[in-house]
Amino acid sequence: MDEIASNRLAWDTLAEDHYRHYKERIERGENRLNMHIREELGDLAGKRVAHLQCNVGFDTLALAESAARVTGVDLAPENVRCAQRLAEDFGIGNVEFVEADVCDLPASLNGRFDVAFTSEGVLGWLPDLDAWARGVRRLLVDGGFLYVFDSHPFYLAFDEDKLGRGEYDLAYPYFGKEPDVEDRIGGYASEPKEGVTSYFWMHPVSDILNALVGAGLHIDAFNEFSENFFDSGGHVLSPEKGLYELPGNDGRFPMTFSLRASA
Known part of the structure; x- marks a missing residue:
């Protein structure tokens, strides 16, 4: 089994837990994007948005409050099914969900979107940023833009557990090329799931920016x-x-970091 197929199965094990977690958050009125995203993304009125690596659609539904239409894309079929359920639960009709690898997006999505959006725990799950960036460019109409909010690669080089105790231990190579492999996948809405293998890649800032520039996008911020x-x-x-x-x-x-790149 290759890394992508293994990650797909791993994410499937978390989908139901994430669905319940995010449904409860929406019911508590917590369905809004974080402050930096709200300030930087701008007005989405009338825009068609592609939400890449949408998980179970929590942020997809938040985007749909102002966008004309939002298409969520995710690798894991259980994530897509749970996202559809979440939209149905709250009567959100201007969304759709597509099961696809964001490094190999279907041609049917090409040229359909004003905005491509991806955020909060995304790029490290991708083995090939060049393929991802080329796919993003194909999604966008001329004049459209990509917005990313994600973990900063420098932060990802530290041991997270030790950071919480005030210890600064550089545990992972910033320029590492091989994925970090674990026989489980962590869940922020439940205990980690054992018995699955997950792969996570480190991407230095230079690799992220160069992939986008190489795909024909202009870094705006x-x-x-x-x-x-x-x-x-x-x-x-x-x-x-x-x-x-x-x-x-x-x-x-x-x-964390954010970037905006225009087509």
Whole structure:
């Protein structure tokens, strides 16, 4: 079994837990994008949005509140099924969901979108950023743009558990080419699932930017932030931001980044 097929099966094991978790969050009125995304993404009124690596569609539904139509794309069939259920649960009709590998997008999606959006735990699951960037470019109409919000690669080089204890241990090679392999997959809505193999790749900032430029996209903005979008231990939630802060970081290093690139 190749890495992509293995990751697909791994994500399938988490889908039902994520569905229940996000349904409860929407019922509590917590279905909004984090502060940086809200400030940077801009007005989506009238726009067609492709949400890449949409998981079970939580952010897809948030995007659909202002966009004309949103198409969520995810590798895992159980994620797609749960996303469809979530949209039906809350009567959201201007969304659709497609099962596809974002490094090998179907031609039927080409040229259909004003915006491609991907966020919060995405790029590390991709083995080939060049193929991903070329697919993004094909999705977009001329003048459209890509927006990314994700973990900063420098942050990913640290041991997350030790960071929560105030220890700064560079545990993973920033320029590593081989994936990190685990016989489980972590769940932010449940305990990690054992008995599956997951693969996660490190992509330096230069690789991300060069892939997009090489695909014909123009980098309009790149920003770095000291907040995180999940609690890996010791983080404190800022409800206003919709993000977690690590006490003691005080701007010492970036934990997340955003970029916007136009077609």
